Amino acid sequence: MSILTDLGIAVCTLTYGKDSSFAGVNAATTITITPKGANNAKLALVWDATGDSFQSFEDKASADPGVVGTIDVPQTGQDGFLMNGQPFKDWYYEANVRSSIAGQNDIVRTYRFQIPAGTTSLDVDRLPLQGQVILPPVVAPTVPVTSLNGLTGPVTLDASDIDAIPSDLKGAPGGVAELTSGGLVKESQLPSRLSAANIEQIDEAASEALDTITDGRLSAPSLAATIATLKQWARNPDMLIAGTVTRDSNGAATSAPVTWPDGSPGTYTADTVSTTFPGAVDAYHITYGSPVTKTFTQPAVTRNAAGAPTNVPQIVVS
Incomplete structure (x- = not known):
């Protein structure tokens, strides 16, 4: 160890x-x-x-x-x-x-x-x-705080110092409405033209919409994080390839089966092989899932005279 x-x-x-x-x-x-x-x-x-x-x-x-x-x-x-x-x-x-x-x-x-x-x-x-x-x-270094909102030394702030609303205006006429634990405006503070029946219908519709978004599917932040991780893996196809690699006469990998970290299958396919630097691949795509649910595409890179990439576009997800 x-x-x-x-x-x-x-x-x-x-x-x-x-x-x-x-x-x-x-x-x-x-x-x-x-x-x-x-x-x-x-x-x-x-x-x-x-x-x-x-x-x-x-x-x-x-x-x-x-x-x-x-x-x-x-x-x-x-x-x-x-x-x-x-x-x-x-x-x-x-x-x-x-x-x-x-x-x-x-x-x-x-x-x-x-x-x-x-x-x-x-x-x-x-x-x-x-x-x-x-x-x-x-990452920039953290700078110690020496003043706050133009004040120095021990600072005590009130609502006016930070353009906040005083607490005594919560739920008061001319103030701001209060929310329930569910994030909705309290019934007692809604305009009178909304009846209790109207409010119940709105609550039910909102609840059904929330269930549709979260029940059995990834939430938007979780989906974004998952795609970002898969894009990072797609940058290095060799780490995903799991099986026989097909190569052209110059040794460039043109296709191969892949297995993603979560076990999902896919296929690596070379879209553009370099003619200037035989054996190198300039563009490719990798599918995710069977049937395919996502495709991660590396657009063509630009190389210098030595063959090293000098411009690598971002992975495109479709």
């Missing part, structure tokens, strides 16, 4: 290596991992439960020829870390894997990836090179 799990931090075991030449000569492998934030910035995080501080040092691990290497790192999608005193998650890792065979030049490949909460193992070699990541907004 590592110091990370001792602190209660959820970790993911990364595997890498067991590289070889095309003639079957095994290579030694070394992985160097650096956690990063927006604009390639290094991070300084604090594990809130214990106060332990984590800095963006490079972590290295090595594997002998013919051996699969492993290294444990925190899951980037978990809650519990702070940056600048505010909750922070969804940073990313940059991993450089170096393969070495005596008497030959080393080969280095670079991966960028995030680890959703609950992911306990990940094969780095199966990830796309120069992977796409979704970064959280930069």
Whole structure:
């Protein structure tokens, strides 16, 4: 058990290596991992439960020829870390894997990836090179409050200081109406043209509408959160693929079955394979459910002269 799990931090075991030449000569492998934030910035995080501080040092691990290497790192999608005193998650890792065979030049490949909460193992070699990541907004440091509404020192506010309504105007003529525990205006404070029978009909209609929204279906906030999580998984199709991968003559993955984290089936399909960089996929879509209920589409990316993506459009949900 590592110091990370001792602190209660959820970790993911990364595997890498067991590289070889095309003639079957095994290579030694070394992985160097650096956690990063927006604009390639290094991070300084604090594990809130214990106060332990984590800095963006490079972590290295090595594997002998013919051996699969492993290294444990925190899951980037978990809650519990702070940056600048505010909750922070969804940073990313940059991993450089170096393969070495005596008497030959080393080969280095670079991966960028995030680890959703609950992911306990990940094969780095199966990830796309120069992977796409979704970064959280930069968190500004918390500034101590030195004044309130123009007042300094010990402050006592009344309703007029903050443009609030005095409590003695609740339910009073010329004031504001009071609400019941169900969020409705009290019957005694409704205009006289509404009879008790009218009020009962309105209450019943509102209750039926609420039942229609919540009974047996996700509420709007829950649905939005679920789609946001699925969009993050759709950024890395290799983490969803579960079955035989069909590839073109250049090695680009053109189709494969997938299994989403909740067990739902789907299909990965390449929409555009790169002609400039054979083997790379510029656009794809992944279906969700059987029958299909959602489709997550990655529009075509733009690449630089080296083949690295320079413009990655947002995932489109349909």
